Amino acid sequence: MNKIIFCILFFFLLLVSTPGLSTPALSSSEANAVLKQAMSLHKQAIANEGGWRITGKFMKKAKKLLDKGDRRKALDVAIRAREFAELSIMQADMEKKSWSEPPYLK
Amino acid sequence: MCHHYRLSILLLLFSLLLVNPLLYAGPKEDLVRYQGYFQKRFSNLSLDDLSNGLYNFDEGRREQWEAIMEFPPYEIAIEEGEELFNKPFGNGKRYADCFDNGGVAIAHTYPRFNAKTGKVQNISAVINECRVANGEKPLRYLKGEIVKLLTYMADTSRGKKIDIQVPDDPRALAAYEDGKRVYFTRRGVRDFACYHCHWEAAGQKIRGNVLSTAVGQVTHFPSYRSKWGAVGPIQRRYKGCMKNVGAVPLKAQSDAMNNLEYFHTHMSNGISMNAPGTRF
CATH class of the missing domain: 1.10.760.10 (Cytochrome c-like domain)
Known part of the structure; x- marks a missing residue:
């Protein structure tokens, strides 16, 4: 009886610890959609004179991972790229409104 | 009374703006x-x-x-730039025809504001404008032939004081x-x-x-x-x-x-x- 319980528990743990089995499969379209958003925001940042190089690097990395078929990692990296793009736009907008000479020059 | 006070403050501020250039x-x-x-x-x-x-x-x-x-490493660029600068275009004209003072000792006055276009132009832009006006292809900026031309032109301004208007x-x-x-x-x-x-x-x-x-x-x-x-x-x-x-x-x-x-x-x-x- 104990052996049966042990086997059930063992298989349950195996199931939980295997990412491909425990979480629903990711389609490439999810990572692709985030990547597209990141690209569009990055373009917007560059047009606003505020693009960050790191955004481009992360977008490239996400694309490589997608090509390799590592969708989960690709999604994570694409999300980071989108965050960088959002921050760069925020920086550019803020600077346009409030850039100033340093106080010691005034 | 209060009205006069406000008016006088406004007049004072206005006159300060007019006479004190340090405010701008x-x-x-x-x-x-x-x-x-x-x-x-x-x-x-x-x-x-x-x-x-x-x-x-x-x-x-x-x-x-x-x-x-x-033995400055830019000397070759000066020599090559001078040669390029004096080489006539296909139509016989030269770079010197596009610049005041024949392009000599003017680099210290660039970039300049171009009243025709309403924009700022550096020497590189004038070089390419000159080439296009004389039927030549524009040069790529930042590297190559254009830099040699800039190097020669800058050398003719050596010792002159920067004078941007x-x-x-x-x-x-x-x-x-x-x-x-x-x-x-x-x-x-x-x-x-x-x-x-x-x-x-x-x-x-x-x-x-x-x-x-x-x-x-x-x-x-x-x-x-x-x-x-x-x-x-x-x-x-x-x-x-x-x-x-x-x-x-x-x-x-x-x-x-x-x-x-x-x-x-x-x-x-x-x-x-x-x-x-x-x-x-």
């Missing part, structure tokens, strides 16, 4: 403030000394630089102010503006590099940089700086870049040109 900081007032900052901070250096950049602050590198300057034209002033905006704007993932390195940190080290003062930087451009293994113009250097702070660099010859060059060069008005120069 234009290019002339900026120049006094900017150069004054460095003169006060580095009182042992003259304005002309500032054109020696990092070599004011690092004795070892200064010695190496002086040794390099015995902001004419009495609202468009010129707007271009100057836009250049100021680009200069003082934080950019890149490191959130740095030009002034973070070249004002408050001037004379100090950032990793292995000693930082030069903002005033005096343009005087030695185009410059031979060991990193490039070639002579390059100031806009190539701007791009490098922008990359260093993690920003996607602005496009060479864009309005923003030209206005930045206009503002930044104006800051060194009155300092002798020592271009072409050499830097590590």
Whole structure:
């Protein structure tokens, strides 16, 4: 009886610890959609004179991972790229409104 | 009573605005403030000394630089540039026909505001305009033939004092102010503006590099940089700086870049040109 319980528990743990089995499969379209958003925001940042190089690097990395078929990692990296793009736009907008000479020059 | 009081305050403010030019900081007032900052901070250096950049602050590198300057690596570019400058176009005209004073000893007055276009133009832009007007293809900016031409032209201005004019034209002033905006704007993932390195940190080290003062930087451009293994113009250097702070660099010859060059060069008005120069 104990052996049966042990086997059930063992298989349950195996199931939980295997990412491909425990979480629903990711389609490439999810990572692709985030990547597209990141690209569009990055373009917007560059047009606003505020693009960050790191955004481009992360977008490239996400694309490589997608090509390799590592969708989960690709999604994570694409999300980071989108965050960088959002921050760069925020920086550019803020600077346009409030850039100033340093106080010691005034 | 209260009404009169308010009116008199308003009149006082209005008259102050009219008579006190210090309330509006234009290019002339900026120049006094900017150069004054460095003169006060580095009182042992003259304005002309500032054109020696990092070599004011690092004795070892200064010695190496002086040794390099015995046989400057930009000399070939000057010779090749002179040859290119004097070579006639297909229609028989030359570069000299496109510039005042035949293009000799004028580099220290560029970038200039072009009243026809309402925009700032550096020498590279005039070179390409000249080529197109004479049926030649424009050259690519930042590298190659155009840099040799710039090197020769800058050499003919060696020793002349930088003299950037902001004419009495609202468009010129707007271009100057836009250049100021680009200069003082934080950019890149490191959130740095030009002034973070070249004002408050001037004379100090950032990793292995000693930082030069903002005033005096343009005087030695185009410059031979060991990193490039070639002579390059100031806009190539701007791009490098922008990359260093993690920003996607602005496009060479864009309005923003030209206005930045206009503002930044104006800051060194009155300092002798020592271009072409050499830097590590």
